[in-house]
Structures are given as C-alpha cells and as structure tokens.
Amino acid sequence: MKLLLHACCGPCSLEPVRLLRAAGHDLTIAYMNSNIAPADEYARRLATLRAWAADVSAPVVEGAYDPAAWEACAGRVGAAEHDPARRKARCRACYRLRFEEAAALAAEQGFDALGTTLSVSPYQYTDVIREELERAAAAASVRPLFEDYRPFYDEATHRSRELGMYRQNYCGCRFSDAEAAAERAERKAQRAAAREAEASPRAEERAEAEAARAAKRAERAAYDAKQARKRAVLKALREQERDRE
Numbered sequence: 001m002k003l004l005l006h007a008c009c010g011p012c013s014l015e016p017v018r019l020l021r022a023a024g025h026d027l028t029i030a031y032m033n034s035n036i037a038p039a040d041e042y043a044r045r046l047a048t049l050r051a052w053a054a055d056v057s058a059p060v061v062e063g064a065y066d067p068a069a070w071e072a073c074a075g076r077v078g079a080a081e082h083d084p085a086r087r088k089a090r091c092r093a094c095y096r097l098r099f100e101e102a103a104a105l106a107a108e109q110g111f112d113a114l115g116t117t118l119s120v121s122p123y124q125y126t127d128v129i130r131e132e133l134e135r136a137a138a139a140a141s142v143r144p145l146f147e148d149y150r151p152f153y154d155e156a157t158h159r160s161r162e163l164g165m166y167r168q169n170y171c172g173c174r175f176s177d178a179e180a181a182a183e184r185a186e187r188k189a190q191r192a193a194a195r196e197a198e199a200s201p202r203a204e205e206r207a208e209a210e211a212a213r214a215a216k217r218a219e220r221a222a223y224d225a226k227q228a229r230k231r232a233v234l235k236a237l238r239e240q241e242r243d244r245e
Contacts, residue, residue, distance in 0.1 A: 003027040003145060004106040006098060006116040010048040011160035011167050015152035016117045017058055025145075028111070029053055032063030032101045034070040035094050036172040048166045063101050073097045074173070090175065091125050095132040103140035113143035120149040120156055123171070 003025045007013045036042040053060045074093035106114045114137045130146045137144035170180035
C-alpha cells in the first residue's frame with residue numbers, strides 16, 4: 001500500500017517506519033508540523049529527520065511551516081494551568097490541523113492511506129489521535145492507517161540514543177515547552193526536597209554521635225583529673241613521711 005506517514009520528528013519515526021516497511025507498505029514521510037516553535041527548533045527536528053531518512057532511503061516531503069495558522073487554530077485554545085480538559089482540546093485542534101494538511105496531500109498525490117507516528121509517545125492523547133486521523137482521512141477519501149506504537153516507545157528511545165539523534169524535551173508547541181519546563185522544575189524541587197529529607201536524619205545521627213563522643217571525652221577528662229588529684233595527694237603524703245624521718 002502506498003502510504004503517507006505523518007511524522008513529528010526523527011526519533012518517533014524509527015519504529016513506525018520499521019514496522020510499516022516490514023508489513024510491506026511503500027511509505028513516504030510527511031513533515032507537517034506548524035505547531036513546533038520556535039523556528040530553529042522546527043528546523044533542527046526536520047534536519048534530524050532528513051538525515052536519518054536519507055540513511056534508510058525513506059523519502060521526506062515537507063509541508064508549509066505556518067505558525068500563524070497554528071496559532072489561529074490550536075493556539076487560540078490557550079493555556080489553562082492544571083486544566084487537562086483545556087490541554088486535551090488544544091492538542092485535538094493541533095492534531096486536526098496537521099492531519100488535514102497531510103490528508104489533503106495524500107489525496108492530491110495518489111496515496112492509498114494516511115498514518116502518523118504521533119502514537120509512539122505515551123505522553124500524547126492516543127484516542128484523540130486516532131479520532132482525528134480517521135476524520136481527516138475520511139474527509140479526503142483516503143484510508144486511515146492508525147497504529148498504536150506506544151509499546152515500541154522504549155525501543156525507539158534506545159535506538160535514537162544509539163544513533164546519536166537529537167531528542168527534544170517537549171512536544172513542540174510553545175505551550176508544551178512551558179509545561180515541560182515547569183514539570184522539570186517541579187521534579188528538580190522534589191529531588192532537592194528528598195535529598196534534604198534524607199540528609200536530615202543523617203545530620204541528627206551525626207549530632208547525636210558527636211554528643212556521645214563529647215560526653216565520653218568529658219567523662220575521661222574528669223576521671224583523669226580525679227586520678228591526677230589522687231596522685232598529687234599520695235605524692236604529698238610520701239613527701240611528708242620523708243620529712244618526718
């Protein structure tokens with residue numbers, strides 16, 4: 001089957017491409033991701049994808065990079081802190097825009113089906129990805145080929161690291177960048193708090209041990225002083241006995 005595979009980046013393309021080729025599909029990768037910000041991040045992900053795709057002889061087509069269109073579609077949903085429903089709605093709008101673009105290209109260039117690599121990530125809304133892929137494909141009269149690639153996430157991570165591929169630390173849009181940064185800061189604070197909590201009992205133990213050692217030293221000093229006084233008294237008595245003789 002002639003397949004157009006929408007891809008978000010190089011690392012997430014590794015396992016889907018391997019599996020789809022093993023299934024006999026003739027695929028072309030479509031990089032259509034106006035959600036990615038800033039522009040240099042978009043370019044870096046595309047360059048990573050192209051370099052790997054060239055090595056495995058996978059053709060890559062690039063859609064128009066139009067952040068303004070993304071802002072008008074998904075960006076207007078906005079951000080609402082601690083509001084998963086708002087975030088899910090924003091991601092749905094983002095998937096819809098990108099899949100519609102890919103589906104239109106698939107229909108225009110005679111592809112049989114449309115797939116996506118987005119379902120590799122366990123951090124994405126897999127059910128929404130499927131719904132939006134199927135909706136966009138049906139509207140363009142091409143077959144949707146959805147696969148849940150999450151079971152292969154660990155392998156994709158391992159392979160991409162072995163290949164030295166650039167691995168981004170946020171989904172792509174400006175909202176996900178801010179959310180990821182906040183999550184990293186929270187994890188850092190939690191680790192620091194855990195270290196402090198772990199160190200606190202140790203500090204108490206060290207203080208108790210030092211206090212015990214100090215008490216022993218004081219006890220020894222008192223004993224030595226007592227013995228010194230005893231020796232001094234005995235010495236004085238012996239001297240008196242000598243004087244009487």
